Amino acid sequence: xxxxxxxxxxxxxxxxxxxxxxxxxxxxxxxxxxxxxxxxxxxxxxxxxxxxxxxxxxxxxxxxxxxxxxxxxxxxxxxxxxxxxxxxxxxxxxxxxxxxxxxxxxxxxxxxxxxxxxxxxxxxxxxxxxxxxxxxxxxxxxxxxxxxxxxxxxxxx
Numbered sequence: 001x002x003x004x005x006x007x008x009x010x011x012x013x014x015x016x017x018x019x020x021x022x023x024x025x026x027x028x029x030x031x032x033x034x035x036x037x038x039x040x041x042x043x044x045x046x047x048x049x050x051x052x053x054x055x056x057x058x059x060x061x062x063x064x065x066x067x068x069x070x071x072x073x074x075x076x077x078x079x080x081x082x083x084x085x086x087x088x089x090x091x092x093x094x095x096x097x098x099x100x101x102x103x104x105x106x107x108x109x110x111x112x113x114x115x116x117x118x119x120x121x122x123x124x125x126x127x128x129x130x131x132x133x134x135x136x137x138x139x140x141x142x143x144x145x146x147x148x149x150x151x152x153x154x155x156x157x
Contacts (some may be wrong), residue, residue, distance in 0.1 A: 001082055005142040010076030013089070013135030014068045017081030021127050033113040034084040034100060040109055071096070075135040078118060086136035093132020102125040 025031040037058050046053055054062065074096060078089030105111040114124040123135045 006079035011071040014071035017131030037113040089136030099127030
């Protein structure tokens with residue numbers, strides 16, 4: 001599989017994760033707020049680098065862009081090997097979701113955005129798993145569309 005296909009698959013998963021998260025957070029009262037977690041992390045990084053904080057709107061846009069890029073690259077790992085891409089990608093998504101629930105506090109971030117309540121935790125894990133599953137399905141689609149290449153014939157003299 002081509003690297004472009006693997007990266008596009010990861011981007012599809014990350015894009016669906018972000019779009020679904022944004023929709024859910026605007027409509028469901030106990031929805032995860034991973035956008036807040038990302039903005040908090042970005043604020044801390046910027047403060048350590050030069051201290052000049054962007055406006056709230058720019059901070060949100062930078063966070064969303066960083067999330068999509070980072071998640072796309074992470075989900076793309078599901079396409080490293082062409083075997084079991086759907087399963088592997090879904091497990092990567094599950095791991096990302098569990099990490100989003102369990103890792104913020106040890107990293108010095110507020111754990112509430114992804115872990116306020118049990119329903120919030122379950123939604124967080126489900127959203128990341130959905131992104132991984134999407135990546136795997138797109139990888140599988142690309143694999144099916146690839147034409148088998150004829151074996152290279154060598155001339156023997």
